[in-house]
Amino acid sequence: MKNLIIALFCILFRFSAESKTIVITTASGLKAAVAMANPGDSILLKDGIWNNAMLEINGKGSPKIPIVIAPEHPGAVILSGQSCLKIGGEYLVVSGFHFKKGYTPVHEVISFRINNEQLARHCRVTQVVIEDFSQPQRFKTDSWITLYGQHNRIDHSTFVNKLNAGPTIIAELDDERSQQNYHSIDSNYFKGRERFGSNGGESIRIGVSRYSLSSSRTMITHNYFERCNGEVEIVSVKSSENEISFNTFFECEGSLVLRHGFKNKVEGNLFNGNNLPFTGGVRLVNPGHVVGNNVFYHLRGTGFRASLALVNGVPNSLINRYFQVTDVRINNNTFIGCAEILFGAGKDAERTLSPQRILFHKNLVIGGSREVYTDNNADGGIDFNNNVLEAKFAGAVPRGFSDEPVTEIPLQDLMIASKKGYGAAFNVLNPIVKAKTGAPWYQQARLTTRKPVVFRVTRTHANNLTSIARKALKGDTLLLSESGFYQMTDEVVIDKALVITAGAGLLTKPVLVNGSYKELPAFFTITNKGRLSVSGIAFKGTYKSFANADAGIRSSENPMNRHYTLTVDRCEFYDFNESTQSGFKASKSTFADTISFTNSIFHHISGSGINLAAEKDDKGIYNAEYTLIKNCVFTNLLGSAINIYRGGNDESTLGPFVEIDHCTFNEVDNREQGVVVRLIGAQHASVLNSIFSNSGKGGRSIQFQEYRWDEILVDFCNFYEAGKVESFYQKALGKHVFKQKPEFNNAEKLDYGLKNVFPLSTAHRMIGANNKIF
Numbered sequence: 001m002k003n004l005i006i007a008l009f010c011i012l013f014r015f016s017a018e019s020k021t022i023v024i025t026t027a028s029g030l031k032a033a034v035a036m037a038n039p040g041d042s043i044l045l046k047d048g049i050w051n052n053a054m055l056e057i058n059g060k061g062s063p064k065i066p067i068v069i070a071p072e073h074p075g076a077v078i079l080s081g082q083s084c085l086k087i088g089g090e091y092l093v094v095s096g097f098h099f100k101k102g103y104t105p106v107h108e109v110i111s112f113r114i115n116n117e118q119l120a121r122h123c124r125v126t127q128v129v130i131e132d133f134s135q136p137q138r139f140k141t142d143s144w145i146t147l148y149g150q151h152n153r154i155d156h157s158t159f160v161n162k163l164n165a166g167p168t169i170i171a172e173l174d175d176e177r178s179q180q181n182y183h184s185i186d187s188n189y190f191k192g193r194e195r196f197g198s199n200g201g202e203s204i205r206i207g208v209s210r211y212s213l214s215s216s217r218t219m220i221t222h223n224y225f226e227r228c229n230g231e232v233e234i235v236s237v238k239s240s241e242n243e244i245s246f247n248t249f250f251e252c253e254g255s256l257v258l259r260h261g262f263k264n265k266v267e268g269n270l271f272n273g274n275n276l277p278f279t280g281g282v283r284l285v286n287p288g289h290v291v292g293n294n295v296f297y298h299l300r301g302t303g304f305r306a307s308l309a310l311v312n313g314v315p316n317s318l319i320n321r322y323f324q325v326t327d328v329r330i331n332n333n334t335f336i337g338c339a340e341i342l343f344g345a346g347k348d349a350e351r352t353l354s355p356q357r358i359l360f361h362k363n364l365v366i367g368g369s370r371e372v373y374t375d376n377n378a379d380g381g382i383d384f385n386n387n388v389l390e391a392k393f394a395g396a397v398p399r400g401f402s403d404e405p406v407t408e409i410p411l412q413d414l415m416i417a418s419k420k421g422y423g424a425a426f427n428v429l430n431p432i433v434k435a436k437t438g439a440p441w442y443q444q445a446r447l448t449t450r451k452p453v454v455f456r457v458t459r460t461h462a463n464n465l466t467s468i469a470r471k472a473l474k475g476d477t478l479l480l481s482e483s484g485f486y487q488m489t490d491e492v493v494i495d496k497a498l499v500i501t502a503g504a505g506l507l508t509k510p511v512l513v514n515g516s517y518k519e520l521p522a523f524f525t526i527t528n529k530g531r532l533s534v535s536g537i538a539f540k541g542t543y544k545s546f547a548n549a550d551a552g553i554r555s556s557e558n559p560m561n562r563h564y565t566l567t568v569d570r571c572e573f574y575d576f577n578e579s580t581q582s583g584f585k586a587s588k589s590t591f592a593d594t595i596s597f598t599n600s601i602f603h604h605i606s607g608s609g610i611n612l613a614a615e616k617d618d619k620g621i622y623n624a625e626y627t628l629i630k631n632c633v634f635t636n637l638l639g640s641a642i643n644i645y646r647g648g649n650d651e652s653t654l655g656p657f658v659e660i661d662h663c664t665f666n667e668v669d670n671r672e673q674g675v676v677v678r679l680i681g682a683q684h685a686s687v688l689n690s691i692f693s694n695s696g697k698g699g700r701s702i703q704f705q706e707y708r709w710d711e712i713l714v715d716f717c718n719f720y721e722a723g724k725v726e727s728f729y730q731k732a733l734g735k736h737v738f739k740q741k742p743e744f745n746n747a748e749k750l751d752y753g754l755k756n757v758f759p760l761s762t763a764h765r766m767i768g769a770n771n772k773i774f
Contacts, residue, residue: 019038019039019040019041019042019065020041020042021041021042021043021044022037022041022042022043022044023044023045023046023072024043024044024045024046025045025046027050027053027054027055027056030043030045030055030056030057030069031055031056031057031058034057034058034059034067034069034089034092035058035059037059037061037067038067039060039061039062039065039066039067039091040061040065040066040067041067041068042067042068042069042070043067043068043069043070044070044071044072045069045070045071045072045077045097046071046072046077047071047072047073047076047077048076048077048078049078049080050077050078050079050080050083051080051081051083051102052080052081052082052083053079053081053083054082054083054084054086054105055079055083055084055085055086056085056086056088056114057069057085057086057087057088057089057092057094058086058087058088058089058114058118059089059092060089060090060091061089061090061091061092061093062091063091063122065091066091066092066093066124067091067092067093068092068093068095069092069093069094069095070093070094070095070096070097071096071097073096074095074096074127074439074440074441075096075097075098075127075129075439075441075442076096076098077096077097077098078098078099078100078101079097079098079099079100079102080099080100080101080102081101081102082102082103082104082105083099083102083104083105083109084104084105084106084108084109084110084111085097085109085110085111086110086111086113086114087110087111087112087113087114087120087123087125088112088113088114088115088118088119088120089118089120089121089123090120090121090122090123091122091123092120092123092124093123093124093126094110094123094124094125094126094128095124095125095126095127095128096126096127096128096439096441097128097129098128098129098442099128099129099130099131099133099144100129100130100131100132100133101132101133102132102133103133103134103135103136103142103164104133104135104142106142107141107142107143107146108142108143108144108145108146109130109133109142109143109144109145110125110128110130110144110145110146111145111146111148112145112146112147112148112149112152113148113149119148119149119177119178120148120149120152121149121150121151121152122150122151122152123149123152123153124152124153124154124155125145125152125153125154125155125157126153126154126155126156126157127156127157127439127440127441128157128158128439129157129158129159129160129438129439129442130144130145130157130158130159130160130162131158131159131160131161131191131444132160133162134162134163134164134561135163135164135165135561136528136559136560136561137164137559137560137561137589138163138164138165138559138560138561138589138590138591139164139165139198139589139621140164140165141164141165141166141200142164142165142166143166143167143168143169143170144159144162144168144169145168145169145170146169146170146171146172147169147170147171147172147178147181147183147185147218148172148174148177148178149177149178149181150177150178150180150181150182150183151181151182151183152181152183152184153183153184153185153186154169154183154184154185154186154188155184155185155186155187155188156187156188156437156438156439156440157188157189157438157439158188158189158191158438158439158442159188159189159190159191159203160191160192160444161191161192161193161194162193162230163194163561163562164561165196165198165200165201166200167200167202167203167204167205167236168190168193168202168203168204169185169203169204169205170204170205170206171183171185171204171205171206171207171216171218171239172207172208173207173208173211173214173216173239174208174211179211179214179215179216180214180215180216180217181216181217181218182217182218182219183216183218183219184218184219184221185204185218185219185220185221185223186219186220186221186222186223187221187222187223187432187436187437187438188223188224188437188438189223189224189226189434189437189438189439190203190223190224190225190226190228191226191438192226192227192228192229193227193228193229193230194229194230194563194593195229195230195231195253195563195593195625195653195654195655196230196231196591196653197591197621197622197625197653197655198231198619198620198621198650198652198653199231199619199620199650199652199653200230200231200652201230201231201652202230202231202233202234202235202236203225203228203230203234203235204220204234204235204236205233205235205236205238206218206220206235206236206237206238206239206242207237207238207239207260207261208238209238209259209260209319209320210319210320211238211239212238212239212240212259212260212261212319213240213260213261213262213319214239214240215239215240215241216239216240216241216242216261217241217242217243218239218242218243219242219243219245220235220242220243220244220245220247221243221244221245221246221247222246222247222432222436222437223247223248223432223437224247224248224250224432224433224434224436224437224438225247225248225249225250225252226250226251226252226434227250227251227252227253228249228252228254229252229253229254229278230254231254231652231653232254232255232257232280232304232305232651232652232653232654233254233255233257233259233283233652234249234252234254234255234256234257235256235257236257236259237256237257237258237259237260237261237264238259238260238261239260239261240261240262240263240264241261241262241263241264242261242264242265243264243265243267244256244264244265244266244267244269245265245266245267245268245269246267246268246269246430246431246432247269247270247432248269248270248272248431248432248433248434249269249270249271249272249281250272250274250434251272251273251274251276251279252271252273252279252280253276253277253278253279253280253301253305253654254278254280254301254305255280255281255282255283255301255304255305255309256269256271256281256282256283257282257283257285258282258283258284258285258286258289259283259285260285260286260319260320260323261286262286262287262288262289263287263288263289263290264288264289264290265289265290265292266282266289266290266291266292266294267290267291267292267293267294268293268294268424268431269294269295269431270294270295270297270431270432271294271295271296271297271299271307272297272298273297273298273299273300273301273338274298275298275300275337276300277300277301278300278301278305278654279298279299279300279301279305280299280301280304280305280306280307280309281294281296281299281301281306281307281308281309281338282294282296282307282308282309283304283305283306283308283309283310283311283345284308284309284310284311284325284328285311285313285322285323285325286323286324286325287323287324287325287326287327287328288326288327288328289328289329290328290329290331291308291328291329291330291331291333292329292330292331292332292333293331293332293333293424294333294334294424295333295334295336295423295424295431296308296333296334296335296336296338297336297337297338298336298337298338299337299338299339300338300339301339301340302339302340302342303340303342303345303346303709304345304346304651306338306339306340306341306342306345307335307338307339307340307341308330308333308335308341308342309340309342309345310325310328310342310343310344310345310355310358311325311344311345311346311351312325312344312345312346312347312348312351312352312353312354312355312376312377313325313351313352313353313354313355314350314351314352314353315352315353322346322351324353324354324355324356325355325356325358326355326356326357326358327356327357327358328355328357328358328359329359329361330358330359330360330361330363331359331360331361331362331363332361332362332363332422332423332424333363333364333423333424334363334364334366334422334423334424335363335364335365335366335368336366336367336368337366337367337368338367338368339368339369340368340369340373340374341365341368341372341373341374342373342374342376343355343358343373343374343375343376343377343381343382344374344375344376344377345376346651347376347377348708354376354377354379354381355377355381355382356381357381357383358381358382358383359383359385360382360383360384360385360387360400361383361385361386361387362385362386362387362388362422362423363387363388363422363423364387364388364422364423364424365387365388365389365390365393365401366389366390367390370394370395371395372389372393372395372397372398372401373398383400384398384399384400384401385400386400386422387400387401387402387422388401388402388403388404388422388423389401389402389403389404390403390404391403391404391405404422449474449475450473452473452475452476452477453472453473453476453477454476454477454479455468455472455476455477455478455479456479456481456503457478457479457480457481457486458481458482459482459484459485459486459487459510462486462487462488462512462515463487463488463489463490465478465486465488465492465500466488466490466491466492466493469492469493469494469498470493472496472498473496474496474497474498475497475498475499476498476499477498477499477500477501478498478499478500478501479501479502479503480500480501480502480503480510480536480537481503482503482506482510483506483507483508483509483510484508484510484511485511485513485515485540485543486510486511486512486513487513487514487515487516487543487546488512488513488514488515488516488520488523489514489515489516489518490520491520491521491522491523491524491525492523492524492525493525493527493556494524494525494526494527494530494531494532494564495527495528495529495530496529496530496531497530497531497532497533498530498531498532498533499533499534499535500524500532500533500534500535500537501533501534501535501536501537502535502536502537506536509536509537509538509571509572510536510537510538511537511538511539511540512537512538512539512540512549512552513540513542513543513546513549514541514542514543514546514547514548514549515543515546516546516547517546517547518547519547519548519549519550520547520548520549520550521549521550521551521554521557522549522550522551522552522553522554522585523539523549523551523552523553524552524553524554525553525554525555525556526553526554526555526556526564526566527555527556527558527560527564528556528558528559528560528561528562528564529562529564530564530565531564531565532553532564532565532566532567533566533567533569534553534566534567534568534569534571535568535569535570535571536569536570536571537571537572538571538572538573538574539552539553539571539572539573539574539583540574540575541574541575541576541577541581541605542575542576542577548576548577548578548581549576549581550576550578550580550581550582550585551576551581551582551583551584551585552571552573552576552582552583552584553566553568553583553584553585554582554584554585554586554587555585555586555587555590555592555623556587556590557587557588559589560589560590560591563591563592563593563625564590564591564592564593565592565593565594565595566584566592566594566595566596567594567596568584568596568597568598568600569596569597569598569599569600570598570599570600571597571600571601572600572601572602572603573600573601573602573603573605573609574601574602574603574604574605575604575605576605576606576607577604577605577606578606578607579606579607579638579639580607581605581606581607582605582607582608582609582610582611583602583605583608583609583610584597584609584610584611585608585611585614586611586612586613586614586623586624587614588614588615589614589615590614590623591622591623591624591625592623592624592625592626593624593625593626594624594625594626594627594628595610595612595624595626595627595628596626596627596628596629596630597610597628597629597630597632598628598629598630598631598632599630599631599632600632600633601632601633601634601635601750601752602632602633602634602635602637602641603633603634603635603636603637603750604636604637605636605637605638605639606637606638606639607638607639608637608639608640608641608642608643609634609637609639609640609641609642610627610629610641610642610643611640611643612624612627612642612643612644612645612656613643613644613645613678613680614645615645615646615647616645616647617647617648618647618648619647619648619650620646620647620648620649620650620651620652620653620681621646621647621648622644622645622646622653622655622656622681623644623645623656624644624655624656625654625655625656625657626655626656626657626659627644627656627657627658627659628659629642629658629659629660629661629663630659630660630661630662630663631661631662631663632663632664633663633664633666633750633752634663634664634665634666634668634676635664635665635666635667635668635747635750635752636666636667636668637667637668637669638669638671639669639674640668640669640674640675640676640677640678641665641668641669641676641677641695642660642676642677642678642679643675643678644656644658644678644679644680644681644682645678645680645681646680646681646682646683647680647681648681649707653683654683654684655682655683655684656681656682656683656684656685657682657683657684657685658679658682658684658685658686659685659686659688660677660685660686660687660688660690661686661687661688661689661690662688662689662690663690663691664690664691664693664742664752665677665690665691665692665693665695665696665701665722666691666693666694666695666744666747666752667693667694667695668695668696669695669696669698669699670694670695670696670697670698671698671699672698672699673698673699674696674698674699674700674723675696675699675700675701675702675703675723676692676695676696676700676701676702676722676723677701677702677703678703679702679703679704679705679712680703680704680705681705681706682704682706682710682712683706683707683709683710683711684710684711684712685704685710685711685712685713686712686713686714686715687702687713687714687715687717688713688714688715688716688717689716689717690717690718691717691718691720691742692717692718692719692720692722692723693718693720693721693722693741693742694720694721694722695722695723696722696723696724697721697722697723698723699723699724700723700724700725700726701719701722701723701724701725702714702725702726702732703726703727704725704726704727704728704732705727705728706727706728706729706732707728708729712727712731712732713732713734714732714733714734714737715733715734715735715736715737716734716736717736717737717738718737718738718739718740718742719737719738719739720739720740720741720742740756742754742756743755743756
């Protein structure tokens, strides 16, 4: 990095005898200065915070003497608020800016064009940092950098966790002036991207399907991708003749995907999954690619996230679907401890064209599963030739492989793999490390913390909950110290990590009620960055003649771009008496990382118990990644107990993940065509050790609407006077399903402990009215 700083210093001052340095203080001054600048001039922005700055740079340097635009000191110009930067012209170097605490008011934070007529050529953006610069609305789409024109470069920059829809970097090919562009995206640090829960969470996209048969010739090299988990495609290549080489992908839940286009080259990359689930490698569609000298290390992804996945094609495919994979060379790669190598990924009624004329040559496979690879077509389309397995491989050695005395190779010593000419020659390739990427001046700010504080709240000061939550800091606790009714007049907004709990030793729960004549949308509303843990509290939807509360807990209807989490234990939700009301309700365009309900009871509700079905656009969007419901009771509900929805057939996401275990459903949704537990589009869902009694009699106890690759299971469950389990492929039911009458201890007093015992996978425990485990 020191050499890079020296090089930039030389660019700034090498031609000081003929060139000039100008310090400017306004956006208009910058525009004018660049327009008048000559090759070799340096234009410095005065250090400080530039708020709501829309910068425009349009000038013309020369190949050996560019015009340089930079802060007085690297990183000392912070572009905040609604700021953006447009670059046009030739031979410009933009260096050292920090975008922070804002978002772009247009489609890009940095655009390599001024408008459709003025594109950038031979321009460079270097040592830039973009963080905390996402749109407030999660589904408002933008990119952080979009490349237009030709021969442009993005290097040694840092990109921290983009939160809203749209790739971090895009290379556009929307007309001939931006095709065959020879752009370079190199030496950058992509510092995380959390799960987006929808398509549109790529870190890099090169092209789009419409122009995918055009050549881009973009180089993506020497970048470090760390935990880029936005969606299944980390790098999405939708154009031809690109090269993706010498990058490191660390703990990324997804793959480098050659989605469209032909003759792309993937060489010398390290994919290190560190044995984490869903970590992937390379996925291929279309003909003519080369995948060579890569290392796939402890990747646990399967299917589209396999260490190597060749996708089945679609006959007469439209340009945005799947062309057949043909004439691909896969050679000298090393696979160590990977879960799956897959040929024919996505095979279904539409994707029927198997990969053909595929040469799988001189690859080394160590560890992994008992099957070296999976071929869903097995029609001879893959030519396995001169590959090597470790000698201790336990399964049958397939054709095209031989076993050799090689064993697990430490990551720092992968060059051993190449001694006999097999696998990736890492003694030559030398994988990129994090320290050699990103902006050298950047250090992420450290947050100051204090010890958590406990705020005690009594019934007479119930309304203090709202103001205390507002002033509390991350990790503080609001303790409800008395039993009885807490009359509230405003919702409590949760925008940080807070714990709200009942005091120890109370004989009955504190009960939250609406004590005003205005309707409350919920008692607790979780908003952006909220992390709520609540225990030992009851939520009552109606009280005396006061107005209703529409939910016990909800996510905010205001714009959100960050995940929230909710943990509920030993709580009670009841008397929500309208069909639109719920114990818990997620709002549209909000996304929870984890929602957990344990040891809780939902009863006498006219709506639903837990409602995670606000997304109705059928675009693969859903409300929560992980939903865990364990040891809970749902009784006397007019609507569904649990409603989770993910519509459409988008394949870019992992979730929803749903686990329902040791729950009782009694007298729930007996309406015509009713559903007790609705799990539409849940990709990983299990309902275990649960009782459905007098529930779903007019329809279904459980409803799935799954795709063939989804993992769903209903087992060790008892259905007495209950509706059917419905799924598209009818593969959900396990072998341990019963129809015996449960004998509850005292259902009238909400004691759903069992007198009789069922042959379930583990001892069945139910909770009573006071949430004591029986």
